[in-house]
Amino acid sequence: MRISGKGLVDRSKTVGFRFDGRDYTGFQGDTLASALLASDVRVFGRSFKYHRPRGVVTAGSEEPSALVTVGRGAAQVPNLRATMQEIHAGLEARGQNAWPSVNLDLMAVNDLFAPFFSAGFYYKTFMWPRKFWEALYEPAIRRAAGLGALSGAHNDETYEKAWAFCDLLVIGSGPAGLMAALRAGRAGADVILAEEDSRMGGRALAESHEIGGQPAAEWAAGVVSELAGMPNVRLMTRTTVTGAYDGGTYGALERVGLHLASPPGDLPRECFWRIVAGRAILASGAHERGIAFSNNDRPGIMTAGAVRAYLNRWGVAPGHAVTIFGNNDDAHRTARDLAGAGVRVAALIDVREDVEVAGNFPVHAGCRIVDTVGRMGLREVVIADAAGKISRIVSDCLAVSGGWNPALHLTCHMNGRPVWRDDIAAFVPKPGMVPGLEAAGAANGAFSTRACLAEGAAAAGAALEALGRKTVTLDVPVAEDGAVRLRAYWEVPEPRHRAWLDFANDVTTKDVRLAAQENFASVEHMKRYTTQGMAPDQGKNSNVAALAILADATGRGIPETGTTTFRPPYVPVSIAALGAGGQGAGFAPQRFTTSDRAARERGAPMIEAGLWYRPSYFPRPGETTWRESCDREVLMVRDRVGVCDVSTLGKIDIQGKDAGRFLDLVYTNTFSTLKPGRVRYGLMLREDGLVMDDGTTACLAEGHYLMTTTTAAAGPVMRHLEFVHQAHCPDWDVQMISVTEQWAQFALAGPLAREVLNSVLESPIDAARPAFLGVIPVRVMGVEARLFRISFSGELGYEIAVPARYGEALYRDLVARAESLGGGAYGMEALNVLRIEKGFITHAEIHGRVTAYDIGMAAMVSAGKDCIGKAASQRPGLSGPERELLVGLRPIPMSRAIGAGAHLFDEGAEPVSANDQGYVTSVCWSPTLKTHLALAFLKNGRARHGERVRLVDHLRGTDVICEVMHPVFFDPEGGRARA
């Protein structure tokens, strides 16, 4: 119910929203939790395992129970904490893990079988028969258990990633964080103040006391207003710092558009930040913990601090008659605040005998709660005094405080271990757990407001000093400075029913004791056996209590028992935010050639070649399959002329007086003897002696070479050359740089290639100049160009290179001229057929496991000089008859299609791996030779030309006899290319 005169919500702005199919209203500034509590909604969802009704437990991001799904369709987001989701017009939320609704959930039958479902139940029960686990048991269990679900539909909403840099990152904007940011801001440092709430202030918004003589929330607003006016301070609300990483880098998740009724279309829903900070101050506050007792999970039972927060921040009393149960003086504040606001306090129960409480409400010192009543919401609390006398208190809300745990999680992200402090019965961070990060305030175990203010200011001073900046003094305002008075109290002994620790994963005190009994006594083993701390809240609410009970069960102290490791992220992070920008085409850069548009306009389907897009084939009217187009393009090149964009091949410009010597080192064959104007084919080995890449290198002038790499290996070859230069011969005079993108390069192949060229060149060429494997400068329509005479098709072939700005124009022109001569453009499919017919290799053959010997190029490894990989290539086993060697295959009959990846066996041998003789790397239908062809690697293949082998494709079900041949099927003398 809403309390008039309390809270910081804007009561002039009513906001309508829906929850579980019903309409509600709240006020601007409400969370889903506060607005529904104000409307007396108690059940928010069903629990993970037992489907027990659950309500709100906390008022922050640590909420374990009130998880809801927001939105519909592809955009639905599950497992949002109702305590964090701000209401807005049109908000539609649903409770989770319930069918048909949270108030009537048929799966709640699980709760009746609870005695069977203790920790380890599944492991023990569903062991047999073993194969049933994956097929039957696990899917069924997973269906019954769980949280919200994804829609399963593709979500194309925008998410974002971004970087930020600062001198000081302050995490949390409570009294400590505000003081830290204020001091550093006034000193002129670049400050980022990150706050996960929608409003800055932290506990100052949730408490009723004063700071510096004014209400705490007003003091906070004043500081925030001053900070907002500083150009060097960046205030980031709705931003949870999720992880601490190396080098002062912090991950953070910002809710950008999730709280808006009608966000602009391009607005990201969330942004994942990487914040790099010189120093950081963790002022993340503390989490209040519960006490385990019978049926302590009923809707209406929440932490005492949360009850105060709902009252003071949102003006909401979560009940009409509230009982408070605690082991410390802090809990008493809740009773006083409620009574002060006119809410009926049914009882204050303190487990300690010696407490002094002044207030107009019944106080039960030295008592404990032995049970609660009310399945769909708390109705009664059953208490026992020291003598065991039972009494009942009618109450619809129970505020529990078992003390506070510093929210120190980030300090543990680099595997540091916190230390135990007996006086506050909690773990606190040690200095230096994360380099450059210091905890201050409640996160550091300082629980009074005054101590928080002082620690925040002091931490900023230390940070400024560490940053080498001038510091300024900052007076610490007057504020409450009470000592922590608490008696460690984790559970009410001998509970009548289950007493819950981890609400999110339905783990009870009994489960923890069972783990200890079954010798899962290490805290890490207990966690995995019971799943305590493995839910979305990551044990924030239950961790310390669970290990306290484990410590008790194993007869050890809490410090000896230790704590589990806190890892990033601090709160759940959407994968969509982590992967922002990577959806669909954003996954990898797209590279387009200058002829891209011309190819697409001709209807060419584009295929990816690395990051490049290249035309697959150019369909003409009447052609219904790719094969028809491909066959036509192959014959077109063989008979007339074809044009193909080969700009994607890597081009590396190499200059310097040691350039020739350098090429001799990286290539197996000799290049230092190559004369200007000549081109040579080269083979490159890796350090391990296997083939790395091949290509041609032209000598443009004395000490000036242009190396060509395959499209796929352009980057790796550049990296390899840089490595060789820097690591093996740094004193050599060699300069190299990629010029791949500078040049648009087009292959002209076919008997009429020269005729096409002479129609565009300013001075005609002839058969002699350039000769085969030559390069000359030419001029094409006023533009300086390079003309190479090389062939990857086996036909008369040229490649003409112009500066890329002219690429599109020249390509369109060359294709049109080729078409006039009965030729045209050809794509990757035809290019592949042409080179298979000629036995030319690609990375299908030089796939990283073959040697120069395997591909018949052992003679290219020059005997007269050393090269990278030469020594390693001479190791035993890398040559000889046991190797699988490159051969050609032709099926018998020739019309039988064969597939790449098929394996080879001796004729008559059973096609099993023990009999494997080799494999197929490239296949095609050769329209030139009217047969299917393949390139393959066959054991001792060069000695087996003319033999028959059995080709079996186990995937496609092919089983064909093939004839082993020389891999060059067409024009073995190479006369056509030299014409």
Add this chain to the structure above:
Amino acid sequence: MPSLISKSPCEDLLPVEAGGVKLSEYPVDRVSSVAPFAGKERASGAALKAIGLGWPKPGQSISANGARILWTGRGQAFLVGAEPAGLDGLAAITDQSDGWARLRLAGSGAETVLARLVALDLRPGAFPEGSVARTGLGHMMMILRRDGADAFEIMVFRSMAAFAVRELHHAMTACAARVAAG
């Protein structure tokens, strides 16, 4: 006499504008890579001095008379807007004029836009005017230079021009939407 039609890398793609930030293309200009030969570093620097520039320190550029030289790596710089005169025999020169798309991102939110795609600290104190970095633009590699208080020069491979424009425009509209959302 017929001639070949010339196209800039971002022809038909730019300019675009969002939230007061404008992405445009620099006019096509002469870009040369300069890599001094062994022992010719000093002489190369002197030749560049003669045209008012000099050899840039790592991470920096020098501008004068409408030309500039950008550090682009170990023993390598890009000369923009001037012929590489007087460097014959002193340095390996390659023409890079057509190899790069040269984009200009300008406006008061330019740094905010780049924070979506660039992992570097671009605060004016850390990356003042004239600073150069070879770094990433999303998944692409780029040469980045601060061209003014609120302006950056971005050089990416010509083949990636369309992708770079797409990525930058996406970041621009997302930033503009944040301003619109308040």
